[in-house]
Amino acid sequence: MQKLKELTLPVNEKPKKNMAGGIDCKTCEKEIPAFLRDGLPNRELGIFLRHLDGCRDCQDELSIQYLVYAGMPKLETGETFNLNDELGDFITLEKNRYRRRMRLKVTALLMEFATLVLTLGGSILLVMLW
Numbered sequence: 001m002q003k004l005k006e007l008t009l010p011v012n013e014k015p016k017k018n019m020a021g022g023i024d025c026k027t028c029e030k031e032i033p034a035f036l037r038d039g040l041p042n043r044e045l046g047i048f049l050r051h052l053d054g055c056r057d058c059q060d061e062l063s064i065q066y067l068v069y070a071g072m073p074k075l076e077t078g079e080t081f082n083l084n085d086e087l088g089d090f091i092t093l094e095k096n097r098y099r100r101r102m103r104l105k106v107t108a109l110l111m112e113f114a115t116l117v118l119t120l121g122g123s124i125l126l127v128m129l130w
Ligand SMILES: [Zn+2]
Pocket: 018, 024, 025, 026, 028, 051, 055, 056, 057, 058
């Protein structure tokens, strides 16, 4: 009987804080309004999306805020609104936007590198010919 008592968890014990993507839920929740306005800088957007992928609580919170942000105006005008579909589309759109921005960043870095190599190569060639 004593052993069984030791094995049961205290009822009040809270689940471990979710640190998906490197941020906690409090930080994530604070960024939801900016996310819905597409106002998150690229770095924050990446972190936010990674946390969201790994955190059910924040997905629920986002659903609620999305409903208020995008759903209510549509319901007032009588448009049909499917929360899950539209939120899913919105997240996919933001993920694609993030990937596009990252690709642009990498391309810009590669171009800079190529310019540097060409400039250096050109200078060396000039010195050798001189
Ligand atoms: Zn969370």
